[in-house]
Every structure is written in C-alpha cells, then in structure tokens.
Amino acid sequence: MYVIKSTPALMLAVAIALMPGMVLHGLQFGPAVWLQVGICLVAALLAELAAAFYRQVGLVKTLADCSWVPTGLLLGLSLAPLTPIYLDLLATIVAINLIKHGAGGMGQNRINPAMGGLMVVALAFPTLLYPAPSAHAPWLAQVDLAQAWQAILRIGPRLHFDAMASATPLANHYQGGFSVHWSVFGYLLGGLALAALRVIRLEIPLMLLASCALTCVALGESWADSLTELLYGGLMLAAFFIATDPVTSPVTFKGRLVYAALIGALIGTVRRFGLYPDGICIAVVLCNLLVVDIDRRMRPAVFGNPPAGR
C-alpha cells in the first residue's frame, strides 16, 4: 500500500528527491552551490552528534532516524552560496539543536527546522550574505572552488559581486524579470516522484503554488508575471519540500489546503509589499505556528458520532 514503509526511509527518500534539483542548480550556478550543500550536511551531522551527546539519547538511535539529512540539504539549498561558514553553523545549530532537539527531538518541533535556522541568519545577518544567484547575472558560475572556499572561510578579499544586498535563493525573483532556474524542473520532478510514492501530500504544493499566483494577481501583478513567479527555484523548493514537512503541517486534507493557501498568500504578499525578500521562510514559519489550531478546528467527524465540535 505504501512503497516506503519506515520513517528513516521516508527521510532518505526526500533527500534523494532533492538531488535532481540540486544537481541542476549546481550546473547552472557553479560548484559553489554544491559546496554550500556539503557544508550544511556535515554541519547537520555534527549538530546531530552533539545533540546525541548532550541529550544522552544514544548515538545510533538519534542518527538512525535520518531526519538530519533533509534538514542539512534544505539548509544548504536555501542559504545563499558563499555564506560564511560560521553562519552555516549558526543556522544548523538553530535548526537542529534549538528547534528540533530543543522541542524534544524528531516529530516534536512546531516549526520547520531548516526554515527557522534560515530565518535567524537571514534576519540577523543580512549584510554578511552574498546575493542569491540569478540567471540575469550568473556571476556565481565563474567562482571556482578555491575562491568559494576563501569566501566561505572569509580568508580572502570579499568578492565584488554584491551590488545587491542580502537575498537567499528563496527570494531571487527580487531582481524582477524572467529568469529560468534549471533547478525548478529538478524540484518539480523530485516533488512529483515523492507524491507518487506517497511521501508528501500533493495538495500542499498545488494549493501553495495556486494561492501564491492568485495572490500576486490580486495584488495587481499581471497574470504573466504571477505565473513566471512560480518558475523560480526557491518557490518550487518550498512548495514541494519545505511546506510538505509532515511534522509541521496539518494532519487533515482540509487543514492542509488552508495551510498551503495561507503560505502561498503570505509569500505573494511579502514579495509584493515587503522590503525584505525572504518571504518564504517567514511565511512557512508563521503558518507552522498555526498548524495546531488548524488541526484542532478541522477534526473530522468520527463514525457514528455527531460532527466534531471545537
């Protein structure tokens, strides 16, 4: 009935499904992307080891749930490439040690770890981040690994491509205009594969994308602009891989529709009016916090009982 039957396998399936998007993103914008992902994955592993140590829950047991793998990958993909390594570490510690283990371990956290970690870094240290890669200015593709390491470790001169202030890949539409991210197709492919394997619930990305586009139209953008919005890698990543995190999304079909619609609308609104480009992580975190209430209000009727109150 379900192809993927255990929780660690579900986590690894998400990780594998991220691969096509990650590979395409790196092909378009250079190896710095992959370096970033690798650093975050290692950081996630270290954070998980630390948590196992100080929570005394048993190393194998903690690592074996594999939930740190998608967290690390998602952080690596949503933080801008060339982010200083101490910020990578900070984001990972916030995500894994504070948000996840602070709440009591896997399944207990109320907000998505990767988005929480990203939000802290993006809100607190915007000037230390390089702009997100854009198809208009594919400067990042020229950065080789040596330069990337220098930038990440902050040992060389700052690379002079940061005319624009902070922007993470989740916000890279900010420059306006049409720029196709190859990763869109990778995320779409991976996301649909996850839906086919029934790892994620397809209603969340569909509703999220629709709601985001409709919100943009409602706020005065043209249909063409609103729809091309959807072709930025960050939105697709959020729709298929971040908003669909089961731990932090509602448990009923109707609840998921409401939740996804809210995220989509918030992303659209923040993008239209917000000064700050990182709409997605704010939208996701806010809606994560609504999940408990959504679940409580949307409890289905129980067989043989009158419709549920409250």
Next chain:
Amino acid sequence: MQLNAEQSVRPVLSWLKQRVSVRDTQIESWRGGVHLPDQKHLSNRRHIRHAPLPRMLCVPLGWNGREAQPVVVPGQRVLKGQAIASGVGTAVWVHAPTSGIVKRIMPVPVAPGTQMPTCIVIESDGEDEWGMLEPLAREETSIDTLSAFLMQKGLVGLGGAGFPTGLKLKGGDRTIDTLVVNGAECEPFITCDDRLMRERALSVLQGVQVLANTLQVDRVRIGIEDNKPTAIRRMQEACAQIHSNIEVVEIPTRYPAGSLRHLVKALTGRTIPEGALPAAIGVTALNVATAFAVGQAVLEGRPLISRIVTVTGLCERPGNFEVPIGMGVRQLIGLALPQPDARGVHVGGPMMGESLAHRMSVVAKTTSCLIVGARSLLPPRPEPTPCIRCSRCADACPVGLQPMELFRASSNDNRPLLATLKINSCIECGACSYVCPSNIPLRDTFRQQKRAQAKR
C-alpha cells in the same frame, strides 16, 4: 479506433485523485481502511476436513465470567449433544461434543485469551453416540422462543466476539427490518467462512431463512468480500435454487470490511450511533457461521458442539477442519502437518488476533484460525521511533479518528482530550499500527487506555 477525451484523461484523473485524496480508497459507504496481503490461498483450496475424534476433550463452560453451571459429575457417561452445563442468566448451555465419560471439572486455558475458564473434561469412548436431538417446533417461531431455544443449544457468535446469539436476537423487538449476514471475512489468512459458504451454502441459507422468518424482516443481505468469488457464486446459486429474496452483496475487499458497523453501513447505508446496538437502527447482524449453526440447531436440533477452524501458515497441509469444541490446539495443528522449523502460533486473524498464550490451550467456540509459524510470518514490529505526523494512521482509520493525536493524549494520559478525540469509538482494528512508518503500537496503546478507563 477512436479514443475519446474522457477515456484518455481518466487514468490521469484517477492517479491525481489517489494522490490528492484524503483517504486511501473511498467507496461511498465508509472511509479509510487498508488493503492487506490476504494470504487466503494458503488454506482455501482444500475441502473442510473432519478432525478425528480426540481421546480427551476439555469443553469450556464460558468466557469473560459468563459461565454455565455443570449438570454432570465426574464418572458420569454423557452422549453426544447432551447438555453438560446449564446456562444461567446470560450464559449459554454447553453440550458434550462426543459420547464418553466425564473425568474432571477444572480450569483449562482456551485459545484465544489468557483466561482459564472452567472446563468439563470428557474422555471419549469412541462410539460418538448421539443423544436425543430436539429440533424447534416450526409453528412456534416467536423471537422469545427462538432466543431461549438458541441459548439452550449453546449458540454464540462464531465471528469472534462470542456474544450469545439468543441475547442478540432478544435485544431487537419488532422494529428490526433488516438482517445483515456477515460473510466478509476481512482478516488475512482466515478462510473458514469462505469454505463454509462454498461447501454448505444451502445450509447457511436455511439458517438465514429461519432467522429472517422469525424476525419478520423486510430485507436480508449477505455481505461477502470480492476476494471470495467462488463463495459469492455458490451463495447466489443457492439463493436462486430456493427462490429466496436473500441478497448476496459483493463488497470491496478492504480491511476492516467485516467490522459490524462497517458492514452494516456498506449493506444498508445506515450508521450505528456510537454506543448503540444495531437494533437501534433496525438491524440485526450475525456471522455466516452463526447462521449455519442456527439452521443446524433449529432444523435438526444439533447443539453447537463443533466449529470450523482454519489451520494455516507454515504447514504441509493447511486447510479448514471441523473441530469438536474442547480439542487441544496442539493436536489440531498436528493435523495440518506443521513444518518442523515453524515457531509460534497465532490465534485469530493477524490484525485482531493474538499469540497463543498457553501450549495446552483448547479450541473454544470463538477459535476461528490458528496461524502456525507466527514468529516468521507475523514477526514483531521493530522498536518504535517518534511520530512524524505523517497522518497515514488518520487515513487508514475506518472510524475517522486521529490516531496520532490519540497517541499523544494517551502518552500524557490526558483524559479530557481522549474523550474529545472519541477514543471509545476505536474498534481496535489495528489499521493504524499497520501503516505506521514509525512502528508505533497505536492500537495496543488505545486498547490499554480503553481498558484502564473502563476499570476506573
């Protein structure tokens, strides 16, 4: 060849519907449920065999504190079908499964269960000599007469719960308009009802008709899961043969289709309110094997002294056996030639049943199935990991509960929340535990919680 647009879109739509749908599968009648590998092929290919008469029989006098009073003393000779214990109150009468000498009256473990009810031990004399058989006089078919008669003939529900059939009939007065007969047999491995319907369809229908005439119902529906096409065909043929208006209804194979409230919903469209009996909505429901036994009792006067038991799993010759009540489980398993390396025995279906608690257990009226080699066929689940709220359990729950929330509330022993979440509506079918990717023993937790609450 022209392909119309709808045809080409339909597979895409159904795929999408399945991905986006709330529940795994949906028929109009009820939501949720799971598809299980049914394993019925192991035991449904052979005819029902009569178990040879064992030398010793330990006949249980009742279950759950409902025990009959012995009316025989050790040393006394009894005939087959003779009453050996009289039902008092809600207990049914008990009869000797064969002729022989009463040896002792003592507690013996029965399968399923961990209780040791009082049993009458009879040493068979090998004659298998019938006592007097008294069928019910057909003129007097009032509900009260039939119900008292069935109590005297030892009739209990053979589907699993073992509720006295007489009491069940008495519960419904003249408002009953529908009789639902359960031939769903939705648990994997079990095939005793399947074989019974294939081989004794007419006798089953005779029993159904006795009940229908007495209850004076308008409609009789027999629900059978569509993974038993032969049984469905035989039952339909038998219906046609006797020109009855009994309807044989094919229902989709989806666990737990044979649960009382789900079968009633599927066959009548009516919902049994929580905490109510089917009689509240004008329905009486019983199992096909019970209906067969009713027919045997009413028409031929045979008390309930044997039942069909599936013996399956790692055996050379698995199948169904007509077993005298009180036969040792080990002896019965021996008839199916278990493989030498088979370890562990499971009683009942893999979903609702339990491991055999005691090696010396005997077959009771509620023993439906013995799965040999349970340790490898039904291995224990690995250590549970934390819940990730994937909500597969909520999709699988056939009564629309939210098992992940119930589990959290159970862990915190939050009784008000458990009541809000309707823990008492849980039918303990185990579909949630089956789909849980974190191997959380959801059903077992709810069962314990319900029992603990009932005790308070």
